Amino acid sequence: MMSERICITGAGVVSSLGVGMAEFERALYAGASGAGQSEILRAVMGDGATACEVRDFNPQPWLGNKGIRVLDRTARLLCVAARLALDEAQAGASSSESNVESGLVCGTMFGSLHSITSFDWSGLEDGPNLVNPMDFPNTVINSAAGQAAIKFKMGGVNSTICAAQASGLYALHYAAEFLRLGRAKLLLAGGVEELSPEAWLGFRKNNWLSDTGSAQPFAEEASGMLLGEGAVMLSLQCGDAASFASTGKPLAEIVGFGAAQDAHSANGFDASASGATEAIALALESAGASADQIACVIANANGSRGGDWMELRALRNVFGARLTQIPICAPKAALGDTLGAGGAFAALVGALALQKQCLPPTPGGSGRVGLLLSSESQTIRGEYALVNAFSCDGNNAAIVLRRCA
Amino acid sequence: MKRVVISGLGLITPVGIGWGEAWASLLAGRSGIAPVESFDTSAFPVHIGAEVKRFDSLAFLKKQTPDSMGRSSQFAIAAARLALDDSHLDLPRMNLRRVGVSMGTTSGEPQFVERYNDIRKAEGLDAIPGEMLPKYPCNVIPTHIAMEFALRGPSLMIPTACAAGNYAIGYGFDLIRSGRVDAMLAGGADAFSRITYMGFARLGAIAKERCQPFDKNRKGMVPGEGAAVLVLEEAEAAQARGAKIYAEVLGYGISCDAHHMTAAHPQGEGAVRAMASALRDSGVSIDAVDYISAHGTGTPTNDRAESIAVKSLFGERAKRLPVSSIKSMIGHTMGAASAIEAAACALALDTGMLPPTINYEEPDPDCDLDYVPNVARQTNPRVVLNNAYAFGGNNASLCLAKFEAGVRPSAPSAGE
Numbered sequence: 001m002m003s004e005r006i007c008i009t010g011a012g013v014v015s016s017l018g019v020g021m022a023e024f025e026r027a028l029y030a031g032a033s034g035a036g037q038s039e040i041l042r043a044v045m046g047d048g049a050t051a052c053e054v055r056d057f058n059p060q061p062w063l064g065n066k067g068i069r070v071l072d073r074t075a076r077l078l079c080v081a082a083r084l085a086l087d088e089a090q091a092g093a094s095s096s097e098s099n100v101e102s103g104l105v106c107g108t109m110f111g112s113l114h115s116i117t118s119f120d121w122s123g124l125e126d127g128p129n130l131v132n133p134m135d136f137p138n139t140v141i142n143s144a145a146g147q148a149a150i151k152f153k154m155g156g157v158n159s160t161i162c163a164a165q166a167s168g169l170y171a172l173h174y175a176a177e178f179l180r181l182g183r184a185k186l187l188l189a190g191g192v193e194e195l196s197p198e199a200w201l202g203f204r205k206n207n208w209l210s211d212t213g214s215a216q217p218f219a220e221e222a223s224g225m226l227l228g229e230g231a232v233m234l235s236l237q238c239g240d241a242a243s244f245a246s247t248g249k250p251l252a253e254i255v256g257f258g259a260a261q262d263a264h265s266a267n268g269f270d271a272s273a274s275g276a277t278e279a280i281a282l283a284l285e286s287a288g289a290s291a292d293q294i295a296c297v298i299a300n301a302n303g304s305r306g307g308d309w310m311e312l313r314a315l316r317n318v319f320g321a322r323l324t325q326i327p328i329c330a331p332k333a334a335l336g337d338t339l340g341a342g343g344a345f346a347a348l349v350g351a352l353a354l355q356k357q358c359l360p361p362t363p364g365g366s367g368r369v370g371l372l373l374s375s376e377s378q379t380i381r382g383e384y385a386l387v388n389a390f391s392c393d394g395n396n397a398a399i400v401l402r403r404c405a
Numbered sequence: 406m407k408r409v410v411i412s413g414l415g416l417i418t419p420v421g422i423g424w425g426e427a428w429a430s431l432l433a434g435r436s437g438i439a440p441v442e443s444f445d446t447s448a449f450p451v452h453i454g455a456e457v458k459r460f461d462s463l464a465f466l467k468k469q470t471p472d473s474m475g476r477s478s479q480f481a482i483a484a485a486r487l488a489l490d491d492s493h494l495d496l497p498r499m500n501l502r503r504v505g506v507s508m509g510t511t512s513g514e515p516q517f518v519e520r521y522n523d524i525r526k527a528e529g530l531d532a533i534p535g536e537m538l539p540k541y542p543c544n545v546i547p548t549h550i551a552m553e554f555a556l557r558g559p560s561l562m563i564p565t566a567c568a569a570g571n572y573a574i575g576y577g578f579d580l581i582r583s584g585r586v587d588a589m590l591a592g593g594a595d596a597f598s599r600i601t602y603m604g605f606a607r608l609g610a611i612a613k614e615r616c617q618p619f620d621k622n623r624k625g626m627v628p629g630e631g632a633a634v635l636v637l638e639e640a641e642a643a644q645a646r647g648a649k650i651y652a653e654v655l656g657y658g659i660s661c662d663a664h665h666m667t668a669a670h671p672q673g674e675g676a677v678r679a680m681a682s683a684l685r686d687s688g689v690s691i692d693a694v695d696y697i698s699a700h701g702t703g704t705p706t707n708d709r710a711e712s713i714a715v716k717s718l719f720g721e722r723a724k725r726l727p728v729s730s731i732k733s734m735i736g737h738t739m740g741a742a743s744a745i746e747a748a749a750c751a752l753a754l755d756t757g758m759l760p761p762t763i764n765y766e767e768p769d770p771d772c773d774l775d776y777v778p779n780v781a782r783q784t785n786p787r788v789v790l791n792n793a794y795a796f797g798g799n800n801a802s803l804c805l806a807k808f809e810a811g812v813r814p815s816a817p818s819a820g821e
Contacts, residue, residue, distance in 0.1 A: 070666075099663070100660070100678060103659075103661065109542050109544065110541075110542055111564070113518070113541075116512075116515070116518055116600060117518050117521060117522060119600060119603075119604070120518055120519055120522050120599070120600045120603070121522050121525075121526075123599070123600075123603045124522055124523075124526055125526075127448050128448050128449050128603045128606060128607065129448070129449075129450065129607070131603060131604075131607050133604075133607045133608050136603075136604035136605075136607060136608060136667070137666035137667050137796055137797075139512075139600055139601075139604060140511055140512070140564075140566045140795075140796045140797065141510075141511070141512070141513065141543060141564035141566070142564055142565045142566050142795070142796070142797045142799060143666065143796065143797055145797060145799075146661070146666055146796065146797020146798055146799060147666065147797070149661040149662075149663040149797070149798060150663050150664065150665070150666070150798065152663075153663050154661060154663055155660060155661050155662070155663045155674075155675065155678065156659075156660065156661065157659045157660070157661070158565075158659070158660075158661035158663075158797065158798070158799050159563060159565060159572060159659065159799075160563065160564050160565055161561060161562070161563060162513075162542065162543050162544045162561065162562040162563075162564050163544050163560065163561040163562065164542060164544040166561075167544070167561075170559075170561050174576070177579055177583070181579075181686075183658075183659075183682065183686070198518075198521065198538075199538065201530065201533065201538075202533075202535060202537065202538025202539070202541075203538065204535075205533070205534070205535030205538070206535040206536075206538065206539070207535075259505075259558070259559035259560070259561075260502060260557055260558065260559070261505070261506070261548070261551045261556065261557050261558065261559070261560040262557070263501075263548075263551040263552045263554075263555050263556055263557050264552070265552070266473070266474070266539065266540075266545050266548050266549060266552065267539040275557060278502060278557075391544070392539070393539075393544055393545055393548040394548060394551070394552075395544065395548065395560055395561070
C-alpha cells in the first residue's frame, strides 16, 4: 500500500532519563528509571510526590538566552527536542531544503495547562486589567508548536494533535500522510507533555497514581501509574533508498498505522479490547505484515490495571499462543506516563530496538503474567516492531515500524 | 484518490441553531453580538460577545448527560446530531469502524480550568473534585461525539486555535480520500470562556460596540462561541444512496507564519502560502475561484494582512473577487469559526448566495476589495476558498466546489 518510504532520520529527546539521544539511550538500556521526588510538585503540593520529571532542566545550552523568557515549560521542552532533532536531521541533509517545506506535528494531552490555569488565576487575583498580555499566547493549546516554528523558521505544516495518550502516534501518522502527499519534505513529529501540578492533582484525586513510587506495567500487584514529562521529536522524511544514501541510514521506517475508538467511555478502558485489537490489526494490514513477523512489542502499559489488562487481551487476540515468545518492553516503567508524548516515546524505543536488534529493559518488569517482559535487555530478531498507544478515553492507536536494513 | 463530499451540516451559532436558522440570519445580515451573559464583565474594559442563547443540550444528548461533560462537548454533540439528521446517513447499516470524528478547538473545555480556580480561591485546592480533570483535555470533545453515535473509527482533536476547524475538516477529507474511512464527522467547537475573553481584552483586540471587518473604522474582534459539524462522505457512496450533496471538498493547504505568536505576518506571507497550497492540492487555478470566505476578524492588522495576501495571490483578479466575513455577525467563534464558515461556504455553493460583511460603512485604502458589504448577493459560485488564521501563526485554507458527477477536469495528483 505504501510505495514511498517514510523514514525516521533523526530524533531529539528531552526526558526524565536524560536530554539528547546519547544520554537517553544509555539510561534506557541500563534499565534506569526516571522516577523520583518531583521539584515541580514540591513547590505546589509539598513533599512526597513522585513523578518522572526532567530534573534541572535548562534549555539555555540549546536555545540560547534570546526569547526563552516567553516560553513556558511545554514550549521549552518541545523547542529543545526540536533543536536536537533538527541538528541530527540536517547533519547530512542537502542545503536546498527551504523552510516552507519543513514543519512540525506535535501531540499533546494537557498542553500548557499550568500556563492556562496561572493566567486565569492572575485574572482572579489581580483583575483582568492587570494580567500580563505576554502570557496570553501560552494559553492556546497549539502555542508550543507555534513557538517552535518561530524559533526554527519552519513555515510549512504546523499542527497540534490531541488524542489523549494516543496523541503521539496520531501525530506520527498525520506527519507521514503529509509527507506522502508531497505537502512537506521534512517534518518533525512526536509529542510533548509537561508535568503540571493541576494534572497531577486530578490524577491523584482519581486514585490513578501508583502508591509505591514506581509503575509496574502488567503486574498483578500494580497500584497505578506515575506521571512523566518530556518531549520527543522524530524527524521524518519521505523517499526511496537512494534518497537516504547520502544522509546515513535512517533509524527505522514507519510502515503501518491503525486507529479505532471504543466509543465506550470518556474515562475508562473497554475490557473487551475490541478497539485495541482492531487498531493493531489495521496497523499490521496497512504495513503488509503478519502478526508472525512482529519481532517485538512496545507496550502502552503503565501500571494501571484497566489499561494494562485491556492491552494484554488485545495482544492475546492478535498473537495467540505466540505472545509468550515475543519480547515486550513497557517504557512507561522507566519514563512514567508522558500522556500526549507517550506514543512518540514508545515509537522511539521501537526504532532503537529494531536498529540495535535489542529491546531495552523494563525496570522491575520480569516474569509478569507469562509475558517476555524483562528487567534486562532482550535480543530480538526480525524486521518489524509493533508500538501501541491506548488512551483512557477509548482512543486506540498502533503503528508498525520496519528496520532500515 | 477518492472524492469527498459534504452531505450533512450541523450548526450551533450565535445567530441560530441548525443550518436553516443560521443561514437565514446570515443572509439577512442579523448580528448575534450582545452584552456578555456568561460571566460578569464589569471589571473589563469591554462587554460584548457572541454567545449561543437558548441552547438546550437535553434536546441533543440521548446517551450521555450534560453534567458528564463541558459546554464545548455539548455544542459538539448537538452539531453532530443535527449534521447526521441532515445527512440521513443510515448509521446502523454502516461499518462504524470506518466512520470517525475529527474536531478542532481553541480552548477545549476551559470552563473546568475556571471552575478549578474558583474553587481554589473560595475553598482551597483540597476542595477540588477529582471528576473535573478527565472532562478537561480537549480529546474528550471528539470522544463524546463518538460515544453518542457509537462511531468507532479514528477520532482526534486538532487544537490549532482559530484555524482548527479547517484543519479538522482537512484531516477528515484526507482519511476519506485515501480510503481509510467511509465517512467523517468533522468540524469545530468552543464554548465562551473568560480566559479567552480576558486575553483578547488585555491585548486590546476586542471591539467595544460591534464587529466591522475590513471597514476603515474597525475596532477589533468580538469573541464568540459555537460549533459546526460537517458530514464528510465518499462521493460515490453519497450518490448511490441519493444523498443531498452540498459541496465537494477539493483540497486544503496549511502553512505557518513562523513569525509571531499573536500577530499576522504584515504581508500575509503565510496566508498566501496556505491559499496557494490549497489550490494546488485541489488542482484548480486561481482563475477558478469565485468567492473567499475571509478569516476577517475585524482587527486592524488581520484584515489588512489578509487583504494584502488575497491581492498578492490573485493579482488584478482580486478586485473582482468577492470576499466576505460572517464574523461581522457571529463574532469570532474560535475553534468553531472556520468550521462554521466552511458550512457557510457549502451553503453558498448550494444556494448561489454569498453572505455579507455587515457593519461595513467606510472603505479603507488598505482594504480595497469587494467585501460584499451589508447585503447578501447572488453570484452562483462554483469554487470557493475558506481562510482561517490562528495564534501560533497557524494558517489553513480549505477549497470547496459545487459537486459535479463524473470525472472532474483537473483531479488532484498526489505528487503535487
